[in-house]
Amino acid sequence: MNIAVYGATGHTGRLAAAGLRARGHDVILSGRDEGRLKALADELGGAAVHRAALDDHAALVALAERADVLIHCAGPFTHTGRPVALAAAEGGCHYVDHALEQHHTAWMFAEMDPLARRAGIAMVTAMSFYGGFGDLLAGAVAAGVPDIGRLTVAYAVNGWRLTTGAKQTAELLFAATDRIVYEDGEFRVADVEPRNAVYPFPPPLGPRTMIAPIPSSDVVTIPRHVRARRVEAQLTADTFTEEHAFTSEHADPATRAGSSFMVAVQAVTPGGPLAGQVSGRDLWRASALTSVEAAVRLAEGHEPGVFGPSEAFAAQPYLRDLEKLGLFTLRLPEGTSS
Numbered sequence: 001m002n003i004a005v006y007g008a009t010g011h012t013g014r015l016a017a018a019g020l021r022a023r024g025h026d027v028i029l030s031g032r033d034e035g036r037l038k039a040l041a042d043e044l045g046g047a048a049v050h051r052a053a054l055d056d057h058a059a060l061v062a063l064a065e066r067a068d069v070l071i072h073c074a075g076p077f078t079h080t081g082r083p084v085a086l087a088a089a090e091g092g093c094h095y096v097d098h099a100l101e102q103h104h105t106a107w108m109f110a111e112m113d114p115l116a117r118r119a120g121i122a123m124v125t126a127m128s129f130y131g132g133f134g135d136l137l138a139g140a141v142a143a144g145v146p147d148i149g150r151l152t153v154a155y156a157v158n159g160w161r162l163t164t165g166a167k168q169t170a171e172l173l174f175a176a177t178d179r180i181v182y183e184d185g186e187f188r189v190a191d192v193e194p195r196n197a198v199y200p201f202p203p204p205l206g207p208r209t210m211i212a213p214i215p216s217s218d219v220v221t222i223p224r225h226v227r228a229r230r231v232e233a234q235l236t237a238d239t240f241t242e243e244h245a246f247t248s249e250h251a252d253p254a255t256r257a258g259s260s261f262m263v264a265v266q267a268v269t270p271g272g273p274l275a276g277q278v279s280g281r282d283l284w285r286a287s288a289l290t291s292v293e294a295a296v297r298l299a300e301g302h303e304p305g306v307f308g309p310s311e312a313f314a315a316q317p318y319l320r321d322l323e324k325l326g327l328f329t330l331r332l333p334e335g336t337s338s
């Protein structure tokens with residue numbers, strides 16, 4: 001299998017490329033800077049390199065024609081999302097992305113789905129930590145539950161050292177006044193003023209003050225497979241006030257690996273709340289290897305179309321497989337159906 005990584009020179013791209021190599025797959029390293037790509041290929045002990053700038057459609061299509069699957073790791077997706085997704089469909093390779101951006105994910109469903117079906121490819125958007133873990137956990141906790149009033153995804157993150165791409169994405173998202181919200185069973189675009197809420201994480205975290213809502217892709221993907229009246233994503237308020245969060249663009253990989261996280265989902269049902277969590281360390285590694293798992297599965301074959309994480313793969317077994325890779329520990333309510 002040939003799996004291409006676009007944005008391979010970034011932190012997420014490098015971890016994805018290394019993760020693919022560790023699983024024995026051929027990798028095509030791609031991005032806009034040939035020198036940096038070649039240096040990375042040397043670090044990995046040799047790998048194919050394919051330079052393709054975002055405005056070079058022919059080079060992006062040629063990349064997709066060489067690959068069975070393309071993992072899109074370059075961001076912010078507000079800028080990088082469309083050209084790479086369009087080229088994947090034209091070149092006929094499956095596609096996975098790390099987008100947190102709600103509007104990219106909504107665009108994928110609205111515009112790329114017919115193109116993906118015509119091309120016979122599967123495209124999985126938002127298969128990452130933020131957005132992706134919330135979606136998968138919601139899929140596992142709420143599978144088969146018919147009547148959910150409110151579903152909350154709560155991200156507790158410590159020691160997050162933002163990369164250049166993550167910092168640019170966070171700045172764009174927090175400045176955005178056109179957030180997608182899901183309330184009263186409907187999507188709406190609104191200028192939402194964030195508030196502080198309290199989320200009851202289980203021990204050892206306990207109740208924590210949250211920024212609510214955060215504009216993440218799981219608000220777009222979860223209502224596609226969970227029957228809830230309202231879906232909201234939240235993030236621990238102290239994540240962004242930690243001293244090094246926004247000043248770590250040049251942090252080394254070992255320092256970046258020091259983050260810890262708990263992602264929790266609570267679904268309020270007439271029979272009482274249902275809750276599940278994943279907790280682990282190093283959200284970057286978790287993000288990258290989650291996309292690698294998706295790419296490997298797509299390369300084995302998948303029905304065509306655009307999918308959120310839980311639509312592409314049954315959520316509970318997928319999370320269990322990620323748990324076996326050592327990305328986190330998973331806790332689900334007793335008797336949760338898969």
Ligand SMILES: NC(=O)c1ccc[n+]([C@@H]2O[C@H](COP(=O)([O-])OP(=O)(O)OC[C@H]3O[C@@H](n4cnc5c(N)ncnc54)[C@H](OP(=O)(O)O)[C@@H]3O)[C@@H](O)[C@H]2O)c1
Pocket residue numbers: 006007008009010011012013031032033036053054073074075076077079080098099100128129130131132163164165166169284287
């Ligand atoms: N949802 C999540 O949990 C999650 C997790 C991980 C990453 N992400 C997203 O993935 C993206 C990358 O994150 P990162 O941490 O890997 O960032 P990073 O280390 O700063 O790397 C950014 C990558 O994007 C490439 N890039 C940026 N602008 C580009 C452009 N105009 N044309 C071509 N390539 C471009 C960079 O190429 P150069 O090396 O040539 O500059 C680099 O390879 C971000 O958007 C981030 O939000 C999301």
